[in-house]
Amino acid sequence: MSASTSTRATATSAAHDAATSVAVRLDGVTKRFGTVVAVEDVDLDVLEGEFLTMLGPSGSGKTTMLRMIAGFELPTEGHVLLHGDDVTTWPPFDRDVNTVFQDYALFPHMSVAQNVEYGLKVKRVGKTERKARVDEALAVVRLEGFEARRPTQLSGGQRQRVALARALVNRPSVLLLDEPLAALDRKLREEMQIELKQIQEQVGITFVLVTHDQGEALTMSDRIAVFNEGRVEQVGTPADIYERPATEFVADFVGTSNVLEGRAAQAVLGDPAPVMIRPEKIRLVDPGTALVAGEVGAPGKILAVVYLGSDTRYRVGLDAGGELVVETQNLTTTSTDVLTAEGRRVELIFRREHARAIEKPHDQDPETGRDKDQGGSA
Secondary structure, eight states, X not given: OOHHHHHHHHHHXXXXXXXXXXXXXXXXXXEEEXXXXXXXXXXXXXXXXXXXXXXXXXXSSHHHHHHHHHTSSOOXXXXXXXXXXXXXXXXXXXXXXXXXXXXXXXXXXXXXXXXXXXXXXXTTOOHHHHHHHHHHHHHHTTOTTOTTXXXXXXXXXXXXXXXXHHHHTTOOSEEEEESTTTTSOHHHHHHHHXXXXXXHHHHOOEEEEEESOHHHHHHHOSEEEEEETTEEEXXXXXXXXXXXXXXXXXXXXSSOOEEEOHHHHHHHHSOOSOEEEOGGGOEEEOTTXXXXXXXXXXXXXXXXXXXXXXXXXXXXXXXXXXXXXXXXXXXXXXXXXXXXXXXXXXXXXXXXXXXXXXXXXXXXXXXXXXXXXXXXXX
């Protein structure tokens, strides 16, 4: 890390710490595997007691970043700090963190209680204290009465809770979760999202979750860091990330988005600069419908209709050029009704403030002033 970068990071750290407590600090962290850059110059603070999610597609660097916090990988450059201590080169067992893995890694020949207490036995915690802490951890994940069962006698959700209890029983200051819900079916995964957030609020420790599932991130997180090609594209609350995406990648990856730009944007909005509009923010009405103050209209024709049960997705070709996707709830319509809409002339109406300006991939980075296609991946 350069002297100027170090000075900047130190000044930022001091100002930040004066206002809040930082559990994890990533300072200019880069990880290379040969010629492949997995993580590039990441600066990120995880606050004490918050639930932060690292969200991104496969290969975006989020899991590598988690492994560097845990100590399973060492950064090529930069520093990892836990509660102000530089732990960059510390081995995993010296860090006050625990990790819950995607496959849970439970010992099949041990009971639930034996799995949960294993780490305490390694640390030579006394038998009486071990039992008390195991009982406490199982109560937190609502598995009282399951102490004697083996992992093969549990459901997927119950095994996930055992893995969580085994991590919590060590009372770490930071809990790292690597795609912990990926193996669960959709309904159970949605139930566990709510439970996991409730557990985090109950125990009050810092959670750092890695996932590619945007629904998980939006449901559970206090803040989300969106990763793309080894860099952090945006950090913010779920509402910030969804409603105010900073880049085209974030807009496209988190939820469904429309990008309007160039001549089409000029014709509809009076400005060719690229904007993002969420499909649910657009009303689909009959041509000639009157606009109210602050609204923008765009005539077009329905090109395709996808019936989704509770909602319908329409793909509309604009007279001004380009296409917009619109999603509407099926409050009074049936599948037969919506499927006959293909080819119909319509007017699309949305409020001007819902057209959010976004940064295109080749725009300049506001921090460095460099074009994003220069000097590494964006």
